[in-house]
Amino acid sequence: MRSIVLTKGVPDFSDGAVSFNEEGHLERGKTPTVMNPNDAFALEAALQTRVRHGGHVSGMSMGPPGYAAVLEEAMEAVYTDDSYLLSDRELAASDTWATAITLSAGIETYQEEIGNVDLLFAGFKTADGETGQTGPQTAWALDWPIVTHVIALDIDPDERLLRAKRLVEGDVDEIETVEAPLPCMVVTDPEFEPTYRKASHRLTHKRLREETQNRAAAHDRHLTTWDHEDLNLDPDYIGLDGSPTIVSSVDPIPKAPSEREATMVDPADSDGMNEVLGELAPYASGANTAEGGD
Amino acid sequence: MTASQMPVLTLQLEVTLMTDASETDREHYEAVVVGCGPGGAAAASRLADHGIETLVLERGMDAGSKNVSGGLIYAEESAPYTVDDLFEGFREEASERPVTDYYIHNVAGNKVKSYDLTALHQDDTDWCDAVLRRPMDSWLAERVHEKTSETGGGVLTNVRVNGLLRERGRIVGVTCDELDPIEADIVIAADGVNSELAREAGLMDWEDPNEWFQGVKAVVEMEPDVIDDRFDIDEDEGVAHLFSGDLFEDVRGGGFLYTNEDSLSIGTVFHLDSLVEEQAEPHELLDALLTHPLLARWLGDEYDEREYSAKLVPDSKKVAHREPYQDRLVLVGDAAGQMQAQGPIIKGMNHAVTAGALAADAFAVTRGNADPAAAGRRYTQMLENSGTMDKLRPRRYDLARTVGERDRVTDAVERVLDSRVGSLAIGNPIADRVLQRAYNSPFLVSMLPDTRTGYVTLPSIIGEEHGRTLHWESSVEPPTLDERIGDLTYDTDVGNPHIEVRDTSYEASGAAVYACPVSAEDFGGGCYRSEEVKRNGTAATVVSLDTQPCIECGTCAVVADTEWEHPRGGKGVEFREG
Numbered sequence: 001m002r003s004i005v006l007t008k009g010v011p012d013f014s015d016g017a018v019s020f021n022e023e024g025h026l027e028r029g030k031t032p033t034v035m036n037p038n039d040a041f042a043l044e045a046a047l048q049t050r051v052r053h054g055g056h057v058s059g060m061s062m063g064p065p066g067y068a069a070v071l072e073e074a075m076e077a078v079y080t081d082d083s084y085l086l087s088d089r090e091l092a093a094s095d096t097w098a099t100a101i102t103l104s105a106g107i108e109t110y111q112e113e114i115g116n117v118d119l120l121f122a123g124f125k126t127a128d129g130e131t132g133q134t135g136p137q138t139a140w141a142l143d144w145p146i147v148t149h150v151i152a153l154d155i156d157p158d159e160r161l162l163r164a165k166r167l168v169e170g171d172v173d174e175i176e177t178v179e180a181p182l183p184c185m186v187v188t189d190p191e192f193e194p195t196y197r198k199a200s201h202r203l204t205h206k207r208l209r210e211e212t213q214n215r216a217a218a219h220d221r222h223l224t225t226w227d228h229e230d231l232n233l234d235p236d237y238i239g240l241d242g243s244p245t246i247v248s249s250v251d252p253i254p255k256a257p258s259e260r261e262a263t264m265v266d267p268a269d270s271d272g273m274n275e276v277l278g279e280l281a282p283y284a285s286g287a288n289t290a291e292g293g294d
Numbered sequence: 295m296t297a298s299q300m301p302v303l304t305l306q307l308e309v310t311l312m313t314d315a316s317e318t319d320r321e322h323y324e325a326v327v328v329g330c331g332p333g334g335a336a337a338a339s340r341l342a343d344h345g346i347e348t349l350v351l352e353r354g355m356d357a358g359s360k361n362v363s364g365g366l367i368y369a370e371e372s373a374p375y376t377v378d379d380l381f382e383g384f385r386e387e388a389s390e391r392p393v394t395d396y397y398i399h400n401v402a403g404n405k406v407k408s409y410d411l412t413a414l415h416q417d418d419t420d421w422c423d424a425v426l427r428r429p430m431d432s433w434l435a436e437r438v439h440e441k442t443s444e445t446g447g448g449v450l451t452n453v454r455v456n457g458l459l460r461e462r463g464r465i466v467g468v469t470c471d472e473l474d475p476i477e478a479d480i481v482i483a484a485d486g487v488n489s490e491l492a493r494e495a496g497l498m499d500w501e502d503p504n505e506w507f508q509g510v511k512a513v514v515e516m517e518p519d520v521i522d523d524r525f526d527i528d529e530d531e532g533v534a535h536l537f538s539g540d541l542f543e544d545v546r547g548g549g550f551l552y553t554n555e556d557s558l559s560i561g562t563v564f565h566l567d568s569l570v571e572e573q574a575e576p577h578e579l580l581d582a583l584l585t586h587p588l589l590a591r592w593l594g595d596e597y598d599e600r601e602y603s604a605k606l607v608p609d610s611k612k613v614a615h616r617e618p619y620q621d622r623l624v625l626v627g628d629a630a631g632q633m634q635a636q637g638p639i640i641k642g643m644n645h646a647v648t649a650g651a652l653a654a655d656a657f658a659v660t661r662g663n664a665d666p667a668a669a670g671r672r673y674t675q676m677l678e679n680s681g682t683m684d685k686l687r688p689r690r691y692d693l694a695r696t697v698g699e700r701d702r703v704t705d706a707v708e709r710v711l712d713s714r715v716g717s718l719a720i721g722n723p724i725a726d727r728v729l730q731r732a733y734n735s736p737f738l739v740s741m742l743p744d745t746r747t748g749y750v751t752l753p754s755i756i757g758e759e760h761g762r763t764l765h766w767e768s769s770v771e772p773p774t775l776d777e778r779i780g781d782l783t784y785d786t787d788v789g790n791p792h793i794e795v796r797d798t799s800y801e802a803s804g805a806a807v808y809a810c811p812v813s814a815e816d817f818g819g820g821c822y823r824s825e826e827v828k829r830n831g832t833a834a835t836v837v838s839l840d841t842q843p844c845i846e847c848g849t850c851a852v853v854a855d856t857e858w859e860h861p862r863g864g865k866g867v868e869f870r871e872g
C-alpha cells in the first residue's frame with residue numbers, strides 16, 4: 001500500500017501568531033506558516049492505512065521552499081516516510097486549477113520515479129483559501145475516483161477496494177457507507193477519527209512513532225524538491241499564467257454609506273436636474289436594478 | 295473551463311455495510327500481562343528473557359500514572375528475584391535515595407520515644423531504596439517495551455482490560471475497552487489491588503474491610519541540600535521514619551516519612567475496618583501526622599505539597615491466595631493479595647516482582663503442556679518452595695491470630711497494659727531495652743495481632759513512659775481537601791462514571807462519605823455526600839456520588855455497596871509522583 005498525503009502551509013491564524021497590517025490585510029511575511037489544520041485529519045487517515053496495512057506514506061506539498069517545514073511537521077505528526085515539495089518560481093500565484101494540475105503532475109512524476117500510488121489523501125479546505133476545490137480538481141486531473149467527507153475508512157488490499165463512511169450534510173447528519181476501487185482519492189472530514197482496535201496496530205503505531213523521531217530530525221535528507229522541469233510542466237499552464245481564476249482583489253467590508261460622495265444639485269438648475277432624472281429613469285421603469293442598487 | 299464550472303466528481307458507489315475483514319480472526323499472543331506495575335513489569339521482562347511473545351496492557355496513560363506506594367522497595371537476600379536482577383541500572387536510574395537509617399517513633403500526645411529499627415530493617419535486606427511510582431514505573435515500562443518488542447510484543451498504555459475472554463467456560467484471553475478480544479496461552483493478572491480479573495475469576499472478593507489497609511500519602515517538595523541538612527544525611531543517604539501511638543486516636547495503623555531526592559513521602563497506612571469503626575477521615579489523620587510537632591523540625595516553615603494520593607493495600611496475612619490461578623489465568627502481586635505488612639514494614643513491590651518473575655518462569659517450563667492450568671500449578675509450587683508464600687501468609691500467624699484477636703484476650707491484655715501495673719512494667723528501663731529488641735525482631739513483629747494493642751496502646755505507653763516531651767509547635771498548614779483535589783490532574787470520562795452506588799442508604803454506603811480519602815462529612819466537593827431526604831413522610835439519609843474527583847483508591851469498592859470498575863484507558867486521575 002502506497003499513499004501520498006497532500007498538505008499545504010497556511011498562515012498561523014492562532015492568537016499571537018497572526019499579523020495584520022493597518023488596513024486589516026494579512027501580513028504573510030510576518031505570520032508564520034503552519035500545516036493547514038484540516039490536513040491533520042488527512043494525515044491521520046493515511047497513518048491509519050499505513051498502520052493497518054503496512055506500506056509507505058509520502059507527504060507532498062506545493063509551495064515556496066519554506067513549505068519544507070510543513071512537510072517536516074507532517075512527518076513528526078503522523079510519521080510520513082519521506083517528503084516531496086513541488087516548488088518553483090514559475091508555480092507562484094497558482095489558483096486552485098493550476099495547483100491541481102501541478103499536484104497531479106507531481107503524483108504522475110512520483111508514480112514514474114518512485115512507485116504506483118494506491119491512495120491520495122487530502123484535507124477538507126484550507127484555512128486561508130477556503131475553496132475546497134483543489135482536492136476534487138486534482139482527482140479529476142488524474143482521472144481517479146474521489147470520496148469526500150470521509151469520517152471512517154477501511155481498505156481491502158486483496159480486492160483493491162476502499163470502504164468509507166461519509167458524513168453527508170443535510171438537515172440531519174447522515175452517514176453513508178461507500179466503496180470505491182483503488183487508486184482513489186480520499187478527502188477527510190474534520191470528524192475523521194482513526195480507530196486502532198488491534199493490539200498489533202497500536203504496537204505498530206508506537207514503533208512508527210519511535211522510528212520517526214530520528215527521521216524528522218534529519219528531514220532534509222528525506223526531502224525531494226521538484227521544479228516545473230522535473231514535473232514536465234509547460235510554464236504557460238501553471239502558476240499565474242495557467243490560472244483561469246484571478247482574484248482581482250479581496251474587498252474590505254465597505255465603510256458606512258455616510259462617507260460616500262454626494263453630488264449637490266440645485267433644483268433651479270435645469271441641466272443638473274435633467275441629469276438626475278436621467279440617472280433615475282432606469283429604476284423608474286424597473287429595467288435596471290443591478291447598478292448602484294444598494 | 296474555470297474553476298467554478300468544474301464538476302465535482304463524487305463517486306458514490308454501492309452502499310454496503312460490510313464488516314471489517316480483520317474482525318473475524320482474533321489476535322493471539324503467547325502471553326498477555328495485565329498491568330505494568332512492578333509485578334507486571336517483572337513478569338513481562340522474564341517472559342521476554344524466555345523468548346516468549348508478550349503483550350503488556352496498562353490502563354494508565356503512562357505506566358505509573360495510576361500507582362501509589364510509600365514507598366520503599368526492598369531487595370531481600372532470600373528472594374529468588376529482586377528488581378535489580380531483572381532491570382540493570384534500576385537503582386541508578388529509577389529509584390530515589392537508599393534507606394540508611396530507620397526509626398520508629400512511639401507517640402503519646404507531645405511525648406515521643408524513638409527506637410532505632412535499623413536492625414529490623416536490615417534483616418534479610420540486601421538493599422532498600424525509596425521510590426516514586428510515576429518515574430519508577432514509567433522507567434520500568436520503557437525497559438519492558440524494549441525487551442518485549444524483541445519477542446514480537448510490547449507495552450501498550452491507555453488500554454483497560456475489562457474482563458476475561460472465555461470459550462466454553464474456560465479462560466482463553468482478555469477483553470478490553472479499547473481493543474478487540476485477545477487470546478493468550480497465559481494471562482498474567484498484575485493489575486494490582488482491586489484486580490477486576492481476580493474478582494471476575496472468583497479468586498478474590500472485595501467484601502471484608504478487615505482484609506485491607508488504606509494508604510494515604512502526600513509528596514512534599516524539598517530541595518536536596520535542605521533534605522541533607524534537616525535529616526543530617528549525605529546526598530547518597532536517606533532515612534525512614536515510622537510513627538505509631540495515639541497520634542491517630544484509636545484508629546489502628548501508623549505513619550511514615552521517607553526521603554526522596556528532592557521531596558519527602560509522608561503518609562499513613564490504616565486498617566480499613568478500623569477507619570470504618572472509628573468513622574475517621576483519612577485526610578485528617580494524615581494532617582495529624584503532618585502537623586505533629588515531631589515533624590516540625592523536618593518540614594520547616596514552608597510546606598509545599600506536590601501531590602495527595604491514596605490506595606488500598608491488601609493484607610497478605612489474611613488474603614494472599616494460596617493457589618492464585620485458574621485455567622490460563624495467574625495472579626501476581628497485589629492482585630493475588632501478596633502484600634506483606636511485617637509490623638510497620640510494608641513489603642508489596644518486592645513480592646510483586648518475585649511473583650511476576652516466578653509466574654513467567656512457571657509458564658516457560660510448562661509451555662506446550664496440554665493442561666491449561668499447568669503453569670498456574672507450577673507457579674503455586676514455586677511460591678511455596680521459594681519461601682515466598684510463608685513470608686506472605688505465615689501459617690504461624692493463622693495460629694497466633696486465633697488467640698490474639700479474640701476479643702476477650704485482647705480486652706484482658708489491654709486492661710493490664712492500661713493499668714498502672716502495665717505501664718510500670720513497660721515503663722521500667724529494662725523494658726525499654728527489651729522493647730526496642732522486640733520491635734527489631736522480625737519474628738515477633740510478624741506475629742503482632744491486628745489489635746489496638748500493637749498499634750496504639752503499646753506505642754502510646756512507651757511514648758508516655760519513656761518519651762521526651764516536645765515543647766514546640768508545628769506551623770505546617772496542609773492544604774484543604776478542596777485544594778488537594780484542585781491540584782490533581784484528571785481526564786474525566788464525562789457521562790461515563792466508573793462507580794455506581796447500588797444501595798444509596800446510609801447504612802449500606804454511608805461509610806464511604808468519611809472513608810473515601812477525597813470525601814468528608816460536610817464537604818460538598820468530594821465524591822461521596824450524604825443528604826437528608828423525605829421518603830413517604832419519613833426522613834432518611836441517603837448517599838450520592840460524583841466520581842469526578844475520584845483518585846481510584848478502591849476504598850468504596852469494599853466499604854460501600856457499589857458497582858465498582860476502573861475508568862477506561864487513560865481516563866480518570868493521573869498521578870505525577872505516586
Ligand SMILES: Cc1cc2nc3c(=O)[nH]c(=O)nc-3n(C[C@H](O)[C@H](O)[C@H](O)COP(=O)(O)OP(=O)(O)OC[C@H]3O[C@@H](n4cnc5c(N)ncnc54)[C@H](O)[C@@H]3O)c2cc1C
Pocket residue numbers: 328329330331332333334351352353354357358360361362363364365366367368453454455456484485486487489490508509510511561562563604605606607626627628629632633640641642643644646860
Ligand atoms: C500508601 C502506600 C504505601 C505503600 N508502601 C509500600 C512500601 O513502602 N513498600 C512496598 O514494597 N510496598 C508498599 N505499598 C504496596 C505497593 O504499592 C504494592 O504492593 C505494589 O504496588 C503492588 O504491585 P503490583 O505490580 O502488584 O500492582 P500495582 O503496582 O498496583 O500495578 C498494577 C498496574 O495494573 C494497572 N491496571 C489495573 N487494572 C487494570 C486493567 N483492568 N487493565 C489494564 N491495566 C490495569 C494499574 O494501572 C497499575 O499500573 C504501599 C502501598 C500504599 C498504597
Ligand code: SF4
Pocket residue numbers: 793806809810811812813821822841843844845846847848849850851
Ligand atoms: S470514590 Fe471510591 S475509589 Fe474513588 S477515591 Fe473515593 S473511595 Fe476511592
